[in-house]
Amino acid sequence: MKNKISLPIADIQIELDAVKSSDGIWVHYKGRTFFEPVKNPKRRGARGATTDSGEVLAPMPGKIIKLVANIGDLVKEGQLVVVMEAMKMEYSLKAPKAGKIDTINLEIGQQVSLGDSLFKISEE
Amino acid sequence: MSKVKIFKRIAIANRGEVAVRVINACKDLGIETILLHSDQDVGTRAYRMADYTVSLKGNTSAESYLDISKNISAALSMSADAVHPGFGFLSENADFAEAVIGSGMSFIGPMPKSIREMGDKISAKKIMEEAGVPTIPGYKGSDQNSDVLLEEAKKIGFPVLIKAAAGGGGRGMKVSRSKDDFLENLSSAQREGDSAFGSPIVFLEKYLESTKHIEVQVFGDTYGNHVHLFERECSVQRRHQKIIEEAPSPSLNAKLRGQITDSALKAAKAVNYIGAGTVEFLLEGEEFYFLEMNTRLQVEHPVTELITSTDLVKAQIKVAQGSPLDWAQSDIIARGHSIECRIYAEDPYKMGMPSTGKILKQDWPYGPGARFEYAFEPGDEVSPLYDPMIAKVVTWDEDRSSCINKTKRILSESIVFGVKTNFEFLKEILGHNDFREGTMFTSFIESYFPNALESENLPEELAEIFLGLSSKLNSSSTHSDQQQFLSPFENSWRNV
Numbered sequence: 001m002k003n004k005i006s007l008p009i010a011d012i013q014i015e016l017d018a019v020k021s022s023d024g025i026w027v028h029y030k031g032r033t034f035f036e037p038v039k040n041p042k043r044r045g046a047r048g049a050t051t052d053s054g055e056v057l058a059p060m061p062g063k064i065i066k067l068v069a070n071i072g073d074l075v076k077e078g079q080l081v082v083v084m085e086a087m088k089m090e091y092s093l094k095a096p097k098a099g100k101i102d103t104i105n106l107e108i109g110q111q112v113s114l115g116d117s118l119f120k121i122s123e124e
Numbered sequence: 125m126s127k128v129k130i131f132k133r134i135a136i137a138n139r140g141e142v143a144v145r146v147i148n149a150c151k152d153l154g155i156e157t158i159l160l161h162s163d164q165d166v167g168t169r170a171y172r173m174a175d176y177t178v179s180l181k182g183n184t185s186a187e188s189y190l191d192i193s194k195n196i197s198a199a200l201s202m203s204a205d206a207v208h209p210g211f212g213f214l215s216e217n218a219d220f221a222e223a224v225i226g227s228g229m230s231f232i233g234p235m236p237k238s239i240r241e242m243g244d245k246i247s248a249k250k251i252m253e254e255a256g257v258p259t260i261p262g263y264k265g266s267d268q269n270s271d272v273l274l275e276e277a278k279k280i281g282f283p284v285l286i287k288a289a290a291g292g293g294g295r296g297m298k299v300s301r302s303k304d305d306f307l308e309n310l311s312s313a314q315r316e317g318d319s320a321f322g323s324p325i326v327f328l329e330k331y332l333e334s335t336k337h338i339e340v341q342v343f344g345d346t347y348g349n350h351v352h353l354f355e356r357e358c359s360v361q362r363r364h365q366k367i368i369e370e371a372p373s374p375s376l377n378a379k380l381r382g383q384i385t386d387s388a389l390k391a392a393k394a395v396n397y398i399g400a401g402t403v404e405f406l407l408e409g410e411e412f413y414f415l416e417m418n419t420r421l422q423v424e425h426p427v428t429e430l431i432t433s434t435d436l437v438k439a440q441i442k443v444a445q446g447s448p449l450d451w452a453q454s455d456i457i458a459r460g461h462s463i464e465c466r467i468y469a470e471d472p473y474k475m476g477m478p479s480t481g482k483i484l485k486q487d488w489p490y491g492p493g494a495r496f497e498y499a500f501e502p503g504d505e506v507s508p509l510y511d512p513m514i515a516k517v518v519t520w521d522e523d524r525s526s527c528i529n530k531t532k533r534i535l536s537e538s539i540v541f542g543v544k545t546n547f548e549f550l551k552e553i554l555g556h557n558d559f560r561e562g563t564m565f566t567s568f569i570e571s572y573f574p575n576a577l578e579s580e581n582l583p584e585e586l587a588e589i590f591l592g593l594s595s596k597l598n599s600s601s602t603h604s605d606q607q608q609f610l611s612p613f614e615n616s617w618r619n620v
Contacts, residue, residue: 014585014586014589016586017485017487019484019485019541021481021482021484021542025590026484026541028539028541029583031536031537032547032548033541033545034580034582034590035541059474059477060478061480061508062478062508065315065319066315085319086478086480087469087508087511087512088295088320088510088511089363089512090312090316091477
């Protein structure tokens with residue numbers, strides 16, 4: 001199970017446990033675990049929730065259980081738009097900024113994947 | 125009245141680490157195990173450990189672990205003598221217990237009547253009041269009109285806790301801080317209660333601000349004997365979901381411990397309790413109030429086992445076979461301190477967002493006073509379908525502060541790759557002054573870690589490695605000096 005590797009960085013030798021996955025690198029170093037995603041331009045922002053364009057992406061895989069806004073609605077920053085469920089818990093997705101709901105790409109009961117575009121807000 | 129009936133085969137109507145725990149207890153007793161599992165859970169440790177497995181033909185909880193008739197026919201198809209429900213799922217479902225008994229098998233747990241009485245929080249509170257156990261002021265009426273509920277909430281005084289009457293484990297529980305957010309929280313609690321337990325009925329109670337969560341492990345047998353196995357403290361919880369539990373509680377003196385364990389025994393006797401149960405209390409200052417009784421094995425039972433040198437799962441099975449308890453109250457002696465950390469598949473730097481994926485590596489630092497209960501092995505997939513708890517790290521040491529230090533070391537030496545976990549969050553909690561002093565309240569997480577952990581500090585040398593590696597992976601043309609320091613890295617990945 002050990003994947004210890006030793007790396008010469010500059011002048012020091014670093015000992016760490018590391019495993020490469022399809023989407024990045026897992027490292028255990030000095031008692032802590034780190035994951036470094038491999039940057040893939042196509043999945044940009046997939047691990048975060050919001051892009052600069054006001055698009056809100058699914059922060060995790062799960063099921064959409066509630067939708068409380070319609071296309072064209074004006075929303076305030078922080079206003080509840082979508083409720084998701086995963087691993088038995090509910091998570092609220094709120095408007096990242098004030099504006100108008102431009103697009104809604106989901107239905108209640110729909111299963112979504114990490115990084116799926118859920119809705120988009122344009123500035124008014 | 126009872127006669128002993130030795131089980132040959134036990135069906136386990138559960139999954140994950142508790143299924144593993146029950147399988148091990150059965151093996152120790154020489155009993156064969158049948159795991160009743162969802163299709164998804166073919167890729168779990170319990171599936172590989174059980175003597176027999178039966179698919180419940182479904183993936184979601186509703187179409188597998190929560191389906192009573194599927195579980196009954198699967199258990200019968202393998203001639204099970206008894207069913208162990210674990211915790212969660214059908215473990216506190218009286219209809220399930222009745223169906224098990226009605227099909228000629230034994231239910232490893234209390235009588236359906238006790239489950240029903242304690243499972244309905246309204247009737248539980250009534251029974252406790254009659255038994256002389258202190259309870260919290262609240263509304264437990266059958267009028268569920270939202271305007272009526274709002275009026276009752278105002279009478280009780282905010283903050284008010286809204287709880288699904290059939291709920292548990294943090295589901296369907298919401299705190300309303302004022303009349304303005306009451307209706308929103310009410311509908312959320314009703315929705316969660318409806319989807320998780322099939323009932324939108326709620327009750328309200330005074331939300332006590334500075335409380336500690338103290339619970340007492342009780343045990344009963346079919347001969348009317350009842351004992352307690354001391355208390356656990358579980359004040360470190362988030363969204364009413366426990367994160368760290370310990371035994372004994374650092375908050376009780378001998379007098380208070382005597383009072384609270386006496387109350388727990390009264391509660392157990394009031395419902396003729398059989399098997400393992402937990403009576404939960406909220407402690408505010410020197411006053412304690414009955415919260416609920418969990419009529420099943422508890423997630424955090426290992427800390428009690430470690431301080432009392434007992435095996436609660438084996439005891440459950442023996443009691444269900446009709447044997448009297450192995451212990452009189454005077455046989456149960458607590459020694460040392462034990463801490464359990466729940467390992468959740470979540471990202472502590474993103475407010476505990478669930479993390480799913482394939483386990484790539486898992487290493488547990490075994491040693492004196494270190495116990496690991498885990499559900500998955502490398503290659504297994506942690507799916508979004510079920511609970512995020514993938515493992516428990518349980519430690520024991522001579523005293524509380526040594527136990528905290530040991531737990532921090534154990535967490536530092538534990539490795540899980542493939543899904544994000546809360547190891548760092550747990551270490552921060554264990555290092556927090558309030559926790560070290562033992563003065564934490566149930567509001568501890570909300571007060572000090574509302575967003576779990578803020579940001580991840582990458583050690584500089586590691587940042588350098590990652591930088592080099594990502595530029596290597598992203599560009600087709602690579603600088604020769606980068607190539608040089610990356611080459612041993614790349615080679616070592618190949619065979620993983």
